[in-house]
Amino acid sequence: MTKAQEETLLFTRVSKSTQALPVSIEDWEKQAREILPDGPFDYIAGGSGAEETLAENRRAFSRWAIVPRMMRDVTNRTSAITMFGRKLSAPIFLAPVGMQSIAHRDAELATARAAAAAGVPFVASTVSSTSLEQIAEAMGAAERWFQLYWSNDREVSASMVKRAEAAGYSAIVLTVDTVMLGWKRRDFRNGYSPLREGRGLANYITDPVFCSRLAEVTPENAVEEVLKNIYHPALNWSDIGFLREHTRLPILVKGLLHPDDARLALEHGVDGIIVSNHGGRQMDGAISTLDALPAIAEVVAGSIPVLLDSGVRTGADVVKAIALGANAVLIGRPFLYGLAVAGEQGVSSVLDTLLHEFDVAMALSGSRSVEDLNRSILVRLP
Template identity: 80%
Template sequence: MAETNKESLLFTRVNKDTQSLPVSVEDWERQAREILPDGPFDYIAGGSGAEETLASNRTAFSKWAIVPRMMRDVTNRTMGITLFNQSLRTPIMLAPVGMQAIAHPEGELATARAAKEAGVPLVVSTVSAHPMERIAEVMGDAPRWFQLYWSNDREVSASMVKRAEAAGYSAIVLTVDTIMLGWKRRDFRNGYSPLREGKGMANYITDPVLCSRLTEVTAENVVEEILKNIYHPALNWNDIAFLREQTSLPILVKGILHPDDARLAVEYGVDGIIVSNHGGRQMDGAISTLEALPAIAKVVAGKIPVLLDSGVRTGADVVKAIALGANAVMIGRPFLFGLAVAGEKGVASVLDTLIHELDVAMALSGSNSVADLNESILVRV
């Protein structure tokens, strides 16, 4: 992006956009707090236990500082990357967040439109508020992945994966850190469970295999079937082979924090790893994702892509994560706050800000491409 174009863009944003919409993630969160009832807001913003992991995901980024490099001619910058033979505009993706209708009536449909316009891949959750096929229609040819919550009924998992492939999703993300539900104090205080309210059943109530298990297909019966199937303590590495039999799409595992698990992922033929602690929503007191990233990247050694989720808020965060070994990053809460405040326009604005922050951070770090970002531009604080 030429310097003059950047300056023109900056003045345009200052004069127009920032007068009506929040700028920082913190501003978006404050406005979302004003709009949403306690139950939905705390479900989105909160974490498990005392929320130590939720906090450490953010503080981990402050423990690294970027050391800018000068006089390197960064006129011709590009943020583009390639993942699984697919060219992407930036190394930023929208993480799988379920039940988005609790933030805005349009839920994932508004998010999908904003993601398509921004050229940012959307990872659609198994517990989305709209069926995966409807979300795919909105996205057209735009890149999208499907996140799978394993089911105790393997055939339900197989059905979901096959539906995703048929609907044009280009990768499967198996979330592996939800074998039990995290202990979320805020939700207990509020007596709030969007899953029990049926907000995340769209893919289940439209699934032929799951519905075939019911004597009568009602919302109440579907919700009970989901609750019976969605927590899966028996999930293990051997299940990857079954999943591989169901699809030709790349398979990523989301929720890896230990380098030994990363090593096993490679050994079992997984195509990608997402370093994630579920945004601090599962095990409290767990290691932050940025702290876990370097050891995992070292073990993987470039054999498969490594992505980072949980705690990313700014363009500088993206630079730090990639410099420490991530191929790409995912954001969750930031776009949910944008969705809550302004629907599609809010998600678009959050993405626009983050992408332009990344561009500025790359330029000022002396980097022309994502490939230029490495640990040499960082110092441990």
């Protein structure tokens, strides 16, 4: 079968599989809005403050345009990358999103199964609705990372990363931009907190160290203990050394936006950086991730992987991020909307669309591989 015939069959398959489901992220969001109550929907869709950063994350992508190259024979192409010695089918990850039961009853298990089937790495959140071990079981041998929210009780953090390593996770992602909770107007207006509802307790009530801190293991006691520990203004670079003592896995820091913080990450032996502003959910008025990316990539100079999240919606977005210095990207809200609308099938459909969009965008840019994507195919618009 020729490449053209394969692509025709692929187009037919994709068309049939998406006839009953949305295609664009905007349509997924619209349907999720119709399904979910105000509290869960606004928690997923909203940002902090006036949501300027939330909007800026998207606008930043529109400030760059791809200038396609022609007559370059893109018949044989690959979207595969290698990271930490592991070959991945595409430079796309599912970002750590907690408490997915607010979107769908099958929560992270549906998302994990869809990610495994698509060959897309899944980053499991500390505040997931299902435990990291349950997620690992659902994924089998598929690639997965564990995102750690630092605990003021350091032994709880140590216990979590040890469990992740034992359950077959291949990297630890330390989120560093949640030293305090972002000021989310929508959640205040709705009087909604899924954390207080106990939606993110699964990893805590299955953790022996955490449970040993409770006089009685009840949802109410667990919620209060989590709230006491999860916001950590004292977190600093020396804590990377503590993590190193308790895991052999690569450690990435998620939430860096300043090039000087990238330098500090290198000095402290961090294995990877995720350029992130938490999807606009923490500090409103912060720089967009795409605007922050080039300076961080310049500092890192290829010595460790640099990933980007916040604002990625299309295959063209993936091309732009990689051309500006990212090794891979993560998506968050898009797959949550898919989960809300159609469970595992919804996540699968969102991923299927994005992966094929990326393949098309890469080919039409004149590139045969992820390594071919660089600044030369972009122009910054006035």
